[in-house]
Every structure is written in structure tokens, then in C-alpha cells.
Amino acid sequence: MTGPETTSKEPKRMSSAPEQSEQTEAAPDLSAMGERRQGHGIKVRDLHAYYGSVHAVRGIDIDFPANEVTAIIGPSGCGKSTMVRCINRMHEEIPGARSEGSVSLDDLDVYGSNVDVTAVRRMIGMVFQKPNPFPTMSIFDNVAAGLRLTGMKSDNLRERVHRALRAVGLWGEVKNRLNSPGIGLSGGQQQRLCIARAVAVEPEVILMDEPASALDPIATLKVEELIDELKNRYTIVIVTHNMQQAARVAKSTVFMLDGEVVEHAETTKLFTNPSDERTERYVTGKFG
Amino acid sequence: MEASATTSGGRSALERSSASRLPDQALQFGLTALATLILLLIGYFFVRLIGQSGKAFSTFGASFIFGNDWDISRNIYHGAPLVIGTLVTSAIALLIGVPVAVATALYVTELCPRKARGPLSMLVDLLAAVPSVVYGLWGVFVLAPKLVPVEKWFANTFSFIPFIGGGGSTVTAPNYFIAGLILAIMILPIVSAIAREVLATVPSENKEAALALGATRWEMIRMSVLPYARPGITGGAMLGLGRAIGETIAVVLVIGNAPTIGHHLFNQGYTLAAVIANEFNEAANQPLHASALFAAGLVLFVLTLIVNIIARWFVRRGTRGMRAPEADADNTLSVYTPSTTAGRP
Amino acid sequence: MSTVSGALIPEISAGRKRRDRVMRGLLMAGTGLALVPLILIIYYLIYKGIGSWSGSFFTTDPNGNFFGNPGGIRSAILGTLEIVALASLISIPIGIAVALYLTEYGNDGVFANLVRYFVDVMTGVPSIVFGLFIYIVLVISHAGGSGFAGWKGALALSLLMLPIVIRSSEVVLLLVPSSLREAALALGAPRWRIIWKVVLPTARSGLVTGALLSVARGMGETAPLLFTVSVAFPVTFNLNGIMNSLPLQIYGDITSPRDVVVARAWGAALTLVALVLILNLIARAISRRSRLT
Numbered sequence: 001m002t003g004p005e006t007t008s009k010e011p012k013r014m015s016s017a018p019e020q021s022e023q024t025e026a027a028p029d030l031s032a033m034g035e036r037r038q039g040h041g042i043k044v045r046d047l048h049a050y051y052g053s054v055h056a057v058r059g060i061d062i063d064f065p066a067n068e069v070t071a072i073i074g075p076s077g078c079g080k081s082t083m084v085r086c087i088n089r090m091h092e093e094i095p096g097a098r099s100e101g102s103v104s105l106d107d108l109d110v111y112g113s114n115v116d117v118t119a120v121r122r123m124i125g126m127v128f129q130k131p132n133p134f135p136t137m138s139i140f141d142n143v144a145a146g147l148r149l150t151g152m153k154s155d156n157l158r159e160r161v162h163r164a165l166r167a168v169g170l171w172g173e174v175k176n177r178l179n180s181p182g183i184g185l186s187g188g189q190q191q192r193l194c195i196a197r198a199v200a201v202e203p204e205v206i207l208m209d210e211p212a213s214a215l216d217p218i219a220t221l222k223v224e225e226l227i228d229e230l231k232n233r234y235t236i237v238i239v240t241h242n243m244q245q246a247a248r249v250a251k252s253t254v255f256m257l258d259g260e261v262v263e264h265a266e267t268t269k270l271f272t273n274p275s276d277e278r279t280e281r282y283v284t285g286k287f288g
Numbered sequence: 289m290e291a292s293a294t295t296s297g298g299r300s301a302l303e304r305s306s307a308s309r310l311p312d313q314a315l316q317f318g319l320t321a322l323a324t325l326i327l328l329l330i331g332y333f334f335v336r337l338i339g340q341s342g343k344a345f346s347t348f349g350a351s352f353i354f355g356n357d358w359d360i361s362r363n364i365y366h367g368a369p370l371v372i373g374t375l376v377t378s379a380i381a382l383l384i385g386v387p388v389a390v391a392t393a394l395y396v397t398e399l400c401p402r403k404a405r406g407p408l409s410m411l412v413d414l415l416a417a418v419p420s421v422v423y424g425l426w427g428v429f430v431l432a433p434k435l436v437p438v439e440k441w442f443a444n445t446f447s448f449i450p451f452i453g454g455g456g457s458t459v460t461a462p463n464y465f466i467a468g469l470i471l472a473i474m475i476l477p478i479v480s481a482i483a484r485e486v487l488a489t490v491p492s493e494n495k496e497a498a499l500a501l502g503a504t505r506w507e508m509i510r511m512s513v514l515p516y517a518r519p520g521i522t523g524g525a526m527l528g529l530g531r532a533i534g535e536t537i538a539v540v541l542v543i544g545n546a547p548t549i550g551h552h553l554f555n556q557g558y559t560l561a562a563v564i565a566n567e568f569n570e571a572a573n574q575p576l577h578a579s580a581l582f583a584a585g586l587v588l589f590v591l592t593l594i595v596n597i598i599a600r601w602f603v604r605r606g607t608r609g610m611r612a613p614e615a616d617a618d619n620t621l622s623v624y625t626p627s628t629t630a631g632r633p
Numbered sequence: 634m635s636t637v638s639g640a641l642i643p644e645i646s647a648g649r650k651r652r653d654r655v656m657r658g659l660l661m662a663g664t665g666l667a668l669v670p671l672i673l674i675i676y677y678l679i680y681k682g683i684g685s686w687s688g689s690f691f692t693t694d695p696n697g698n699f700f701g702n703p704g705g706i707r708s709a710i711l712g713t714l715e716i717v718a719l720a721s722l723i724s725i726p727i728g729i730a731v732a733l734y735l736t737e738y739g740n741d742g743v744f745a746n747l748v749r750y751f752v753d754v755m756t757g758v759p760s761i762v763f764g765l766f767i768y769i770v771l772v773i774s775h776a777g778g779s780g781f782a783g784w785k786g787a788l789a790l791s792l793l794m795l796p797i798v799i800r801s802s803e804v805v806l807l808l809v810p811s812s813l814r815e816a817a818l819a820l821g822a823p824r825w826r827i828i829w830k831v832v833l834p835t836a837r838s839g840l841v842t843g844a845l846l847s848v849a850r851g852m853g854e855t856a857p858l859l860f861t862v863s864v865a866f867p868v869t870f871n872l873n874g875i876m877n878s879l880p881l882q883i884y885g886d887i888t889s890p891r892d893v894v895v896a897r898a899w900g901a902a903l904t905l906v907a908l909v910l911i912l913n914l915i916a917r918a919i920s921r922r923s924r925l926t
Contacts, residue, residue: 093499095402116650122502122643132493136515145511146501151646194497201501315825319734322727323748326795330751333766340769391663399657400664408664410917415671417913419853421880422902425887426674429681429895473670480667502643504653527757534759537855537880541887561761565859585765589758596757600750 029166029229039066039235040106040204042087042124047101049082049091056082057099058259064205069227069236071250071267073243075282079259080239081129084207087237088124089117105204122146125198129210131190133182133197139165140178142193146201164200168192168226188219195226199234206230208238212245224249243283247271255279334589341586343579352583358547358558360567365580369549371587373464373557376550377539378532380468385475385532386525392476393483393521398509409484416477424541427470432461432542439465439554452553459554462544467559470538475528482527486520486606487513520606526599530592536561560588678903685900695866695882695897703894706901708868709882712783713905715870716862716878717852719787720794724851725844727791728798735799736806737828749803755796763792764860772861781863783872789857794847801843805836838919845916849909855880879905 042064049057057079064070072080085091086099089110103110110120133142143161144152152160165171170192174185182193191211198206208227212220227249230236240246246253246267253267255276263270263279274280344352344365355366396408439459446452490513498508514521544556545566564581571577693705731748739745767789772780809832817827833840863875864885879901886898 088500090496090500093496116645118502118504118645118649119643120502121500122645126496126500128493128496128500130493132491132497134494134497134512134515136518145498149501149503149507149649150643197497197501309823312824315828316734316738319730319738320744323731323734323739323744326727326731327748327751330755333770336769337762337765388663388667391660392667395660395664399660411671412667414910414913415667417849417853417906417909418671418674419855419880419902419905419909421853421855421883421887422674422678422906425883425898425902426677428887430673430677476667476670502645504645504649506653506656507649509656530757531759534757534761536759536761537859537884561759561856564761564765565856568860582765582769585762589762592757592759592762593754596754599757600753 029169029171037233039233041066041235042205042237043102043104043106044083044087045102045104047083047086047099047103049079049086049099050097051082051094052096056259057086059101060256060259060261062254062261062264064235064237065252066235067231067233068252069231069238069250071246071253072237072239072256073241073246073253073282074256074262076241078256080256081209083256084209084237084239085126087205087207088121088126090121090126092117122201123203124205124207125201125203127191127195127198127206127208127211130214131187131194133185133190133193135181135183137182138179139174139182139185139193142182143196143200146197150201160200164196167199167229168196169222170196186219188215188222191215191219191223192226195223195230199230203234205235205237208236210239210241213241220245243271255282257282337582337586337589341579341583343576344583347576348580352580353587356549358563360570360574360577363574363576365577365583367560367563367580367584367587369547370558370560370563370584372549373543374533374559374561374588374591376464376557377467377471377543377559378529380465380553381471381475381532382525382529383472384469385472385528386479388472389476389479389524389528390483390521392480393487394509394513397484397487398513399505409481412480413477415473416481420474420535420538423470423474423538427466427538427542428462431470432466435466435469436461439463443552443554451551458552460544460556462542462556463552463554464543464550464557465553467539467543467557470542471532471535474535474538475531478531479524479528482524482603483517483521486517486524486603489520489606490516517606519602523599523602523604523606526595526602530595530599533595534561534588534592536565540565560584560591564588675906678899678906681896682899682901682903685896686903690897690900694868695877697866699891703891703897704866706879706882706897706904708866708877709879709901710904711868712862712877713852713879713908715872715876716783716787716790716858717848719784719872720790720851721844721848723787724791724794724798724847728795728844728847729802729840731795731799732802732806733828733832735803737824737832752796752799755792756800759856760793760854761856761860763789764857766792767857768860777873779873779875781861781875783862783869783874783876786858786862786878787872789861790851790854793854793857794851797847797850798843801846802836802840805839805843806832808839809835838922842916842920845912845919849912849916852912853880853905853909855884859884879908 044060044062044064047057047060048055060083062070072084074080082091087103087110091097091099099111105120105123109115110124134145137145140161143164144157147157147160162171165174170189173189174193182190185193191214195206195211211227212223215223224245227236227238238246238249250267252265253270254264255262255270255274255278257278263274263276265275270279271283274283348355348365351366353371354368356368357364357366358369359365392408392412396405396412400408436459443452443459494512494516495508498511503511539559540562543559543562545558545562546556547558547563548556550557564584567577568581571581690705691710692707694708695706696702696704698704731752735745735749739748767785770776771785771788772782777784813831813835814827817831818824822830858878858881862878862881864881865875865877867877869876883898883901883905886894886901889895889898
């Protein structure tokens, strides 16, 4: 019980609401994870992705700068989720799916022949649309799952799990029931649990595939606050249907249509003064 | 959907004249009566079976199950050798059959190339199409004689282990192990089919969660697939157990039909089902013997009934219960719903 | 900006990779192992059984002679076909009717679920128990004037086939889109006409598949016949008397000390398995085609 209080008191510089975090332990507290960290950016070049004969992503070049939130918007079926799933090579898990082109984490070719796919996913974490905690595992075990894969045990493991839970602002809500099942939490808590699970292994990049679309507005707000905090340590790519959400969390935004990038700009520019006519029609709600 | 179909059916039926409603009502009544009749028939059979077993149970009491003395010449029927034979052979069947069946199901659902899925499943399913008398034929003329040298070597090498011990000299061609092995092959398709069915219900988001954490394929199976599918696989194994307990013709041909308790894995024995099939002809003129066989049938029936009821409970839990209560609602929510989902826990 | 050097790539331990490879290998080996019995059985059936197959094998009856030619399996094949045909005539219509009750009238009611539950449990009842049921109720009492009789065997088989037909039919009937039913209901059609004109035709191929699989299952059963039909060598079309059947012919021949008779068992077994497998393959072909259209 003393652990959380001491850690949440000491750093004041990053937490958006330090007072509140002391009282409720509810606000995300990234300082729990350590210092601000210089992350690594992602470069996508001439990326194509297919489902069988369907050409879902048609030649994409994007840079995702380190320690920034980049949002990807676009109508359903525009290939935004597929593109993101190519970054950590989850796309290839779908039977019949394949991809071409290059994705690199700084200078590391993610699709390189000498690169282990499990190592890639370790460095590039992912949060899914629907909260997907392991249904048979407790809250603690859910967060520990990734760490246990690497053989981490006992004290060190507990320390890392607690830190991750504090980082996503879930510690106060669950500290007394770490051994109860993860699926017993509310939808919003489950999603933060999944973020904690991704954060616990300390990846370089976190991909979020519509992380708030199954959540209510209050839970959505919490996740958005958390994303804002997470950029201090990670590079974040967030796919969203919700343009307001993109405007709230992202520094730059990518608009995709039919598997191609239409426009990539500073978020405020993209929403207020888009240079492409199709972007303008989408952001003003004329289609999509 | 179903419910709405009925209500609209009921409403439109009310609006029609009673004459045109008549065939509908007759059909509904007839079908309901038929279903009832089948339930009653099974109940009636059960009662008659109990009636025919009465003589044996009143003569021998509990020793019909626990006594170790099945002797036709003295007209004494204490069935422990049969019960033990049934349990031993079924246990061997589960020990061998279930791991292979689960491995098959895991390979087919999680590892093999998509195109091989259908053919592989079909080949395993075809094992269920082979009649039990054919398994018996193959077992008695091919498998049993071919395995004797292996069994002798095994019994000699591991003679220090109880139950396997005794050395190669005690090995007989028909024995518990052969019967268990044949049963393992016979339960493989059903256990594998249920396991496949259960594994197919593991939500892909659970598997993706593991993969996205950097799990290898096997780690994914261990983390998300097996824990989720465990109740269902347990149920499938129990259904296999029910099959193994009740299997008759294949076992009667390879168990040796010796009404004694074998002290050794490679000794002859007997099972409840085998004794009924084997002695039923000679028992026709000896009422107590016949009654003892019916009683063996009753024990078999009740045993399989219990096993099946437990199995069904597991399978049902395995294919439905594991999901969180709200998970189903989420499925319908795949389309974007901005902030209308407030209030859900 | 720093770069991701090789050192930053998280090390995936050799142990994890090895365990992954070993476990994948084991699962694959288990699958291979599962296929071995099927291959061996089919190999031995052909190797030992094909030699018995000749014109006279299928056109003569077993004669029971202790010396010389033991005869063929004509009466066994015909007997099996007669008994299974009668069993199908009983179990398939009743089974589909019960399934219709469950899907069209019972829905999720208490009684329907009770029926479903007992049908489920019935699939697990050993076939020998069905044989005993009929033996006690019909054979001992000499119902119909005879003890053992073909029609009693057919009844035992139909008890065994019934749950299979009900289960598979219910699954198929549930697949008929309720929008089809509702569309017909909206036109004011009575329910029995909808069942006859819409539900059954839509589900036809699935129903046929389930029925064929249950026939294949019934055809191979030995234990129920043992208690109800007994064995007679000549061809008979009198279902109210004892008659021959393939499973019982094989079962009897196995225990013979004569090699020619055992050879006949292999030939008969090959015949039986061929019949059952053909039924299975037809059933699968039908279900596959219906899924495509």
C-alpha cells in the first residue's frame, strides 16, 4: 500500500493532474514507468497489403515521428486498420493475407529476414478495438502475460505489473483485487488493462486500432488522457473513426481513402484547412 | 429470430378462420405427442431393464458390483472383474486417445495450412465410420499378434513399475492394453471433433492479444487457446469415456474374456459390455445368469448416463459460458457507435 | 535521434524458439499418429479382404459346412440392406419430425429443451443397451410370434439412429433463415404449408446428409443385432424371422478355426467398410455442394 503513494508523489512535472492523482490514484501516471524517454519513429514505404485477391492497401508512404501521436482517419474499409496491422506484422496472421513494401523502426527493417516476428511485436505493441483481456487470467496475470513470456519472475515481475497499472491510472481501481478475473472489469477498465499489458513490456511504439470505439464517453475520455501521457515515452499510432478524437489526441493526422493516403498534415490544418477536396468533404461530413 | 417467428405465426393464425387453423394445430399436437412418446418409450425401456435386473441385485446385493467372483458353473455373479476391466480399458483409452485427439485438433485449427484443414479433419472423422466389428477383426488378427513382442519387451524393461510389472512371461495376446488401444482409436474421432469445435470458438481477439505481445505460436496456444478451451475439451474427453465404457464388439474380441481381475496391464480380462455380448446366448436358459447380464447392462447404462450428463455440462460450458456477459453485446457493436454505449458496465 | 541498433532488438531466447518448434512438431506428429490406424485398417482390409472378392462371393450364401467351400455373403448383404432400410424408414421420418417440432414449435420452451437434453444423452447410450431394451421388451415376449426377428433389429437400430437424425436435422433446420419463414407468414400462409413448401425444401440437402450419416452408422452396428436378430444363413425377405447381416456374419466368422472362413470375414469387412465409406462420402459431397450454393 505504501508503494503507490510514494511513487505518485514524487514527480510533478508530467502528470496532467498531479493533485487528483494523489487523492484518487485514478489519473494515468506515466512517471511510474520512469523518465521521459526518446522513442523511435516508424517509416512506411510503398506498402501494399492484400486479403487473397483484394488489394486493401495500395502503396502507402508515411512517417510516424517518435514521441508523437499520429491519428489515421478514413471511412470504413479504407484500409487504415490493415495498414496499422502491417506495422507489427499482425496482418500476416490472417489466413490468405500478405503484404509488400517496407516498414522500418528507425533503421530496422521490420520485415527483414534476420528479424524475428515475435521480437517485432515485442517492440511494437498493439491495443485492439475490442478490449481483449485474456478471459481465464486475473488482472495481475493479464498485465504480467507479456513479461512472463521472457521468463521474468517474482519481485521484479510484481514491480513491473504494478508500475504498468499505475501508468494507465488503473492502480487505484484494482489494487485490492489483482487476483480477480480481468473480464470482471468494466469495458473502459478492460481497455486500460489491455493498454497496461502492452505498456508493461516497454515497447517502442504502441499501435491503437480504434481503442475507444467500444467504450462509453467517460471511459473514452480516460483513454484519451492516457494516450496524451503515453506519448512521453512511446510513439503512438491511433486508428479512429471519430474525428473529434483525432483532433483531441493527435499532433498530425492521416486521411486515408480506398487504400491510399489522401492527405497527411498537422491535425489542426487537416481539419480546418485541408488541401485536398476529398479530405474536406470527409471532415465536413459530406461522405463516409 | 425464432421467437419473433412464432409470435407472428400466432397472430396471423388468430386472424384466420378456425377451419384453416385445424391442420396447424393437428401438426403441432402430433409433433409434440411424438416427442413425448419417444421420451416415454426410453423411460419405459429403462423401467423394464431395472425390472429384469431385479433378480440379480436381490440375490447378490452390493457384491454384484464389488464382489470378485463371476462363476457361471456355480451360478455366482459378482461383477468386480467386469467393472474393473471396464474402468481399466477406458482409462487406457483416455490416456492414449485424448492427447492424440487434442494434438490433432490443435494442429488442424491452429497450425496446418488452411487448405489441409478440411481433408485432415475428414480423415480423422472417417475413423468414426469404421464399424466396431471391423476394429475387432483388425485388432484380433493384426494388432494383437504384432504387438506381443513389443509388450513383452515393455513388460521386461519396466517390470519394476507396479501393474506393468510381472515380466514378459505374463503377456497374453488378448489383454487390457490391446483393448484400451483399440478403444483409444475408436474414441479419437469424437474427442477430436469436439475439441475442434471448441477450439473454433476461441475468439480471434484472444489469440491476437497473445501474438501482439510477442508470443510464439505455441505460447499463443498455451496462453489463450488452451485455457479458454479447457472445459470443452474436458467435456469431449468425457464423451469419449462414455463411448469407451459402452463399446462392446471390438472389446469382446481382444480382451480375452477371462472373468478375473488381471494383475497386469498385459493380462486378459473382461468388461461389462463384453460379458453381456459373450454370455447372453448361454444365459437364455438360466434366469439368474440372464438377470445378472441385464444388471450388467443396467450398470453400464447408468454409468454412461452419468458420464454423458457430466460431459454435456462441460461441453456446454466450454462453448458458451466462458465469455463475459457483455461480450455478446459487443459483437453486435462492430459498427461505429459514437457515444451511445454509455451505461454499459 | 537515436536509432534502433541490433542491441535494442529484444532477444528472443533460444529456449523459447526451441520449445515452439518442439511443440509444433509434437502436435504435427500427433496428427500423423492419428492417421496411422485409418491407413493400416484400410490397408489390411484390402490386403486380406480383396482376395475373397469374387463373383460367387457376392452371389452365394454362407452354408455353414465344416469342410470345403464356406460360401459367400449374399444373404448377409441383403439382410443388412433390409434391416437398415426398415430402420431408416422408421428413424428418418420420426427424427426429422422431432427436429421440426424442436425448431418450428418447441423453440426455447422447457419441454423442447428437455427433449433436446434427452436426445443429447441418447447419443451417448451404448448401442448394446438399445439391443438389450428390444431384447427385453420384444424378443423375450415373442412379440409378433417369433423371438429373434429382423424387424426387431431394425427397431434397435432406429433407436440408435434417431438421436443422430434429430441432432443433425435440427442444426440444418435452424440454418433456414427465419426471414424466409416470416415472409411466407406475412403472406398469410398456414404454418404447415410453410414447413412443407419453404422450410423442408430449403433444408433438403442438409437433411439428406444427416440421414445418410445415420444410415452409415446403423449399418455398421453389431451389438444391437446380436440381441435382436440372431443369424440365419439363407436369404430371407421375411423380416419377422431370423436373418443374416454383414456385422453378425463377420462377428461369427472371426471365431472360426478355419482360414477360409476368417478370409470370408475380411472380405465381408471390406464390403461393409466400402458401403459405409461410400455413404459417408456421398453425405459429405452433398453437404459441401449445398454449402456452395
